[in-house]
Amino acid sequence: MKVYSKQTVQHVDASIEECWAFFSSPRNLQKMTPQSMGFQITDFDEKNMYAGQIIQYKVTPLLGIKLTWVTEITIVKEGSYFIDEQRFGPYALWHHKHFFEPTENGVKMTDLVHYAVPFGILGRLMNTLIIKNKLKEIFEYREKRVNEIFNSK
Template sequence: MKVYSKKTVQKVNASIEDCWTFFSSPRNLQKITPNSMGFQITDFDEKNMYPGQIIQYKVSPLLGIKLTWVTEITIVEHQRYFIDEQRFGPYTLWHHKHFFEPVEDGVIMTDLVHYALPLGFIGRIMNALVVKNKLKAIFEYREKKVNEIFNSK
């Protein structure tokens, strides 16, 4: 199994409290996900993130085909980081770390995703042709939306 990684770093012009409040609420995921993904939370207990929390979504990453994606919030360190892991969905492995580092004039937000695809050789081809670029576009969209929400004031 080939494991890939994707890392992004973004400066957020907000306090650590405001940044954490926004990103630790699953309700806000849809605000920073491209509409083309057809992202919809289908089961969620309406609480801010905590270890063991299960969140279910529908996503349409390719050709409008709806998929179920279930993630578990495995670790939460208040105002420092949290980790979500796929329990069911399109990846063989999905491990997403979200780090928040307060700095003098805001927060440095770092995302580190490790992922693997099913189907061996076919999965490696799909990553090269589609998945890697799709993830890049999703994180670029997220950066743009975060800039609109926090950095345009």
């Protein structure tokens, strides 16, 4: 199985407390996801993020096909980082680390995703032709939304 990675780094013009409060809340996931993904939380316990939390979604990544995606928040270090991992969904592996580091002018936010695609050589071809570009689009949208919400003051 081939494992791919995607890393993004962005400055957030906010305090670590404001940044953490926003990004550690599953309620804000939809605000950070392109509408074209058809992202919808279908089950979530409405609690603040904690290790062991399960969140279920519906996503429509391609061709109008709805998929169920279940993630678990596996590690949370308040104000510093958290990790979500896919338990069921479109990837063979999805491990997403979210880091928050205070700076003189706000917060350095780093995302690091490791993922693998099922279906062997067909999955690798799909990654080359579609999936890596879709992830790029999603993270570019997220960067734009962060700029609109935090960096346009």
